[in-house]
Amino acid sequence: MSNFVHIPVLLKAAVDGLNVCPGKVFIDGTAGGGGHTQEILKRGGKVLAIDCDTDAIEHLRDVFKNEKMVKIVKGNFSKIGQIVRENGFFPVDGVLFDLGFSSYQIDEAGRGFSFRKDEKIDMRMDSDTTLTAFDIVNTWSKDALYELFSKVGEEHDAQKIADEIVFVRKNGNIEISRELGDIVKKVKKEYGGMMHPATKVFQALRITVNNELENLKTGLFEGVSVLRKNGRFGVISFHSLEDRIVKREFLSFEKNGIGRIITKKPITADDKEIENNVRSRSAKLRFFEIV
Numbered sequence: 001m002s003n004f005v006h007i008p009v010l011l012k013a014a015v016d017g018l019n020v021c022p023g024k025v026f027i028d029g030t031a032g033g034g035g036h037t038q039e040i041l042k043r044g045g046k047v048l049a050i051d052c053d054t055d056a057i058e059h060l061r062d063v064f065k066n067e068k069m070v071k072i073v074k075g076n077f078s079k080i081g082q083i084v085r086e087n088g089f090f091p092v093d094g095v096l097f098d099l100g101f102s103s104y105q106i107d108e109a110g111r112g113f114s115f116r117k118d119e120k121i122d123m124r125m126d127s128d129t130t131l132t133a134f135d136i137v138n139t140w141s142k143d144a145l146y147e148l149f150s151k152v153g154e155e156h157d158a159q160k161i162a163d164e165i166v167f168v169r170k171n172g173n174i175e176i177s178r179e180l181g182d183i184v185k186k187v188k189k190e191y192g193g194m195m196h197p198a199t200k201v202f203q204a205l206r207i208t209v210n211n212e213l214e215n216l217k218t219g220l221f222e223g224v225s226v227l228r229k230n231g232r233f234g235v236i237s238f239h240s241l242e243d244r245i246v247k248r249e250f251l252s253f254e255k256n257g258i259g260r261i262i263t264k265k266p267i268t269a270d271d272k273e274i275e276n277n278v279r280s281r282s283a284k285l286r287f288f289e290i291v
């Protein structure tokens with residue numbers, strides 16, 4: 001897939017933190033464009049590269065077609081325990097989750113993630129799942145939309161946006177991402193920030209369609225269960241809902257004597273990385289180590 005573009009975020013810090021050395025075995029639970037996998041391979045590690053997106057898997061198979069130290073599997077990291085065992089990788093020395101979406105998924109995949117494009121609002125990372133953003137926007141009740149935008153999107157104008165969506169869809173389905181973005185923009189006309197006014201609404205839809213928060217909680221639990229002693233778990237998150245879950249679950253693992261938190265404060269991108277890759281601005285990397 002020649003148009004598959006993604007610049008890996010916090011590449012050095014993430015791979016340094018995994019303590020990669022020849023002979024060790026790692027899981028890249030969100031392999032995407034393969035940037036982190038590539039770096040682990042370069043340092044002599046063996047990798048089980050997992051992604052739930054068929055396009056990403058196709059891309060990874062192409063990039064690593066001559067590479068013997070990587071195995072590529074389509075799957076969800078919430079099932080990591082099963083995937084690792086089925087593929088003969090248990091136990092492992094490190095697990096990495098680089099959460100969210102690749103630039104390819106947002107900009108190229110045509111799945112309606114961007115309010116700047118005329119694409120059908122689908123928003124599934126994994127085409128084998130059934131719920132789409134189109135279903136939510138066009139069939140959920142006003143109250144359910146309000147709950148979604150306020151709780152998952154942390155959107156202050158959730159009620160007004162839910163009202164407007166229900167009003168507009170009386171005249172026909174809302175199908176296109178730019179159209180949805182414009183509906184939100186119209187409601188939030190006072191908005192003066194740097195962010196597009198529909199950012200939080202789109203984020204809430206993406207998170208729900210892809211069951212991101214539940215998958216993360218299960219994936220963290222499954223991830224620690226496949227690591228051997230001194231094994232490291234690194235997670236890069238991109239918004240506060242995710243980071244809160246990672247912080248809370250790592251604390252709970254520590255309290256239960258499973259291991260220790262390595263990063264008292266999350267690692268973030270420096271100015272140079274942010275300048276080169278604006279996506280890295282919100283990245284937070286945390287590490288946990290099994291005892």
Ligand SMILES: C[S@@+](CC[C@H](N)C(=O)[O-])C[C@H]1O[C@@H](n2cnc3c(N)ncnc32)[C@H](O)[C@@H]1O
Nearest residue numbers: 008030032033034035036051052053076077098
């Ligand atoms: C930020 S990108 C990862 C980029 C990758 N680290 C790189 O350097 O190219 C996130 C990837 O994780 C995948 N993903 C997100 N949630 C997932 C899940 N629950 N299970 C498996 N893959 C997931 C997405 O499809 C996407 O390809």
